[in-house]
Amino acid sequence: MHQQLPFILALIAAIVLIEMLASRLRIAYPVLLVVAGLLISFIPGLPVVKIDPNMIFFIFLPPLLFDASWSISFKEMKKWWRIIGSFAFLVVLFSAFAVAILTNYFIPGFTIVLGFLLGGIVSPPDAVSTGAIMKFVKMPKSTVAILEGESLLNDASSLIIFKFALIAIGTGQFIFHEALLDFSWMIIGGIGIGLLFGWLFLQAHKRLPTDASSDIVLTLIEPYFLYWVAEQTHSSGVLAVVSGGLFLSTRRLFFLNSASRIKGYSVWESFIFVLNGIVFMIIGLELPEIVDGLRADGVALHTAIIYGALVTLILIAARTISSYAALLATLLFRPGVAPHRGNRRRMFRIPLLLGWTGMRGVVSLAAALAIPITLHGEPFPHRSLILFITFVVILLTLLIQGLTLPYIIKRFDFAGYTNDIPEEEAKLEVRNKLVIETVRLLKDLHKKGLCGDLHLLYMIEQWERKLDQPERQRLSDESKRNYLELLEQQRIFLGELNKNPELDEDIVRLQIYQIDLEEERIKLF
Structure with a gap:
C-alpha cells in the first residue's frame, strides 16, 4: 500500500x-x-x-x-x-x-x-x-x-x-x-x-x-x-x-x-x-x-x-x-x-x-x-x-x-424557457420578507419589557431603515469590490497583529473566521 x-x-x-x-x-x-x-x-x-x-x-x-x-x-x-x-x-x-x-x-x-x-x-x-x-x-x-x-x-x-x-x-x-x-x-x-x-x-x-x-x-x-x-x-x-x-x-x-x-x-x-x-x-x-x-x-x-x-x-x-x-x-x-x-x-x-x-x-x-x-x-x-x-x-x-x-x-x-422569477428579484423579495419579520420579532421583544435595552432599540432602527430604504440592501458591483478589498485588508492587518507574541492567536483566528463568513455573505448579494 x-x-x-x-x-x-x-x-x-x-x-x-x-x-x-x-x-x-x-x-x-x-x-x-x-x-x-x-x-x-x-x-x-x-x-x-x-x-x-x-x-x-x-x-x-x-x-x-x-x-x-x-x-x-x-x-x-x-x-x-x-x-x-x-x-x-x-x-x-x-x-x-x-x-x-x-x-x-x-x-x-x-x-x-x-x-x-x-x-x-x-x-x-x-x-x-x-x-x-x-x-x-x-x-x-x-x-x-x-x-x-x-x-x-x-x-x-x-x-x-x-x-x-x-x-x-x-x-x-x-x-x-x-x-x-x-x-x-x-x-x-x-x-x-x-x-x-x-x-x-x-x-x-x-x-x-x-x-x-x-x-x-x-x-x-x-x-x-x-x-x-x-x-x-x-x-x-x-x-x-x-x-x-x-x-x-x-x-x-x-x-x-x-x-x-x-x-x-x-x-x-x-x-x-x-x-x-x-x-x-x-x-x-x-x-x-x-x-x-x-x-x-x-x-x-x-x-x-x-x-x-x-x-x-x-x-x-x-x-x-x-x-x-x-x-x-x-x-x-x-x-x-x-x-x-x-x-x-x-x-x-x-x-x-x-x-x-x-x-x-x-x-x-x-x-x-x-x-x-x-x-x-x-x-x-x-x-x-x-x-x-x-x-x-x-x-x-x-x-x-x-x-x-x-x-x-x-x-x-x-x-x-421559464416563468421563474428572476434570481435577483427573488432574492430581494426574500430579503424584504425577512426584514419585515425581523422588525416584528424585535418589536415583540421590546414590548415584553426589554425597553431599556439600548442595543435592541438600535437594532430595531437598523432593520426599519432597511425596510424603508430597500435599495440600500443591494450592493453595487463597485461597492462589493470595495467592501471585499476592505475585508482583505482587515485579514492582512490581523495577520500582522498576530506577530505579537503576547496576543492569543485563537482570538485572531476567530476574528478572521468572522471576516470569512462576512465575505461569503457579501458574495451572495
Whole structure:
C-alpha cells in the first residue's frame, strides 16, 4: 500500500489541477478527467489500479447518493414527482430493454439476460456530469429539478435490474413471482430502513452533546451505515441512502447548528469532489486492462468499439423517444400542466433537452466493475466486453453530449424557457420578507419589557431603515469590490497583529473566521 501512496496522492493532485483547467476552459471537469485518466494509463511503469468488485459500490455510491439527497430540493421533487418517477423507473427499464434486444441481435453469443445486465449498467445518466455542465449554463429550474430528482432514483432502478440479471445468469432461471416479491421487498425495505435509521440518526444528533466535528463525522458514517444495513437485509441500499438522506436533509435546521452546517458543507464538498475525481480517473485508467481482457477473449478492438457506439446510439435514442412520449402522454391526460402550451416550438424542444442530458458516469462504472470475475468457477461470460462497452458509452456520452450540451442550451435559448422569477428579484423579495419579520420579532421583544435595552432599540432602527430604504440592501458591483478589498485588508492587518507574541492567536483566528463568513455573505448579494 505504501508503494502506491505516492501515486494516489499524485492522482488527487492531478484531479485538482484538471478541475482548475476545466473551469478555465469552461468544460465539465468529468470530461477532462476521463481523458486524463486514459492518457495517464499509457505512461509506462505506473502501478495498476485494481479495485475489489465487491467493494466498489460500498466505497463510492453511499456518500455520492447521500450528498445528492442533501443538495436536492425535496419541494421541487414533490412538484415534479410524476415525470421524475417515469424517468427514474420507466425510462430506465425501457432503455435496458432496448439494449437487451439489440445487443442480443447484433453481438454473437450475447443472451437476452446478458443484454439486460448491460442495460442495467448503462441506463442511469450521471448526475455529476450534468451538474458540472450546468455550472456554466442556465437551465429552467423545473428541468434542473427533474434531472436531479431522476438522478437520485434511477440509480436504484438500474441497480435492481442489474442485480436481478446477475441472479438470472447465476441460477439460469427467472421465476417471475419470486422476482416480484424480491423487487417489492427491495423497494419497501430500502425506503423503510432509510427512514427508520434516518430518524435514529436524527435523535442522536439532537440528544447527544455533539459539536461541529462530531456532527460532521456522524454524517460521514450515516450513508455507509444505511447502505450496509439495507444490503444485509437484501433490500436496496441505494433507496435506503436516498430516503434516509432526504429525511435528514429536510430537517437539517432542527438538529445541526450553524457551525456544523458551515463546516460540514466544506468537508462534504471536498470529500465528494475527490471521490468523483477518483472515479472518473479510474474510468480512463482501467481501459488498458479492459483491452487486454478483450484480446484474451478473442474480441477485435474495432469490433468492440462498434458495439459500444451502437449501445450509445440506442441509449440516446431511447431517452429521447421516452422524453417525447412523456410529453405526448401529458398532452393527452394532463394538458393543463404541459409546458409552454402556447408556444408549440418551445414545447417540443424541451424533450430534446431532457433526452440530451444522458451522460453516463460513476454508477455505470461502479456496476460494471462489480461484475464478478468468475461464475461457478468459470470466467464470467463476456465480462471484458461488457466493461469495454460501458467504458465506450461513458466516454462517448461525456464527449459528445457533454461537450455539445452547453451549445444546445444556448442555441435554443433553453434558459429563456421559464416563468421563474428572476434570481435577483427573488432574492430581494426574500430579503424584504425577512426584514419585515425581523422588525416584528424585535418589536415583540421590546414590548415584553426589554425597553431599556439600548442595543435592541438600535437594532430595531437598523432593520426599519432597511425596510424603508430597500435599495440600500443591494450592493453595487463597485461597492462589493470595495467592501471585499476592505475585508482583505482587515485579514492582512490581523495577520500582522498576530506577530505579537503576547496576543492569543485563537482570538485572531476567530476574528478572521468572522471576516470569512462576512465575505461569503457579501458574495451572495
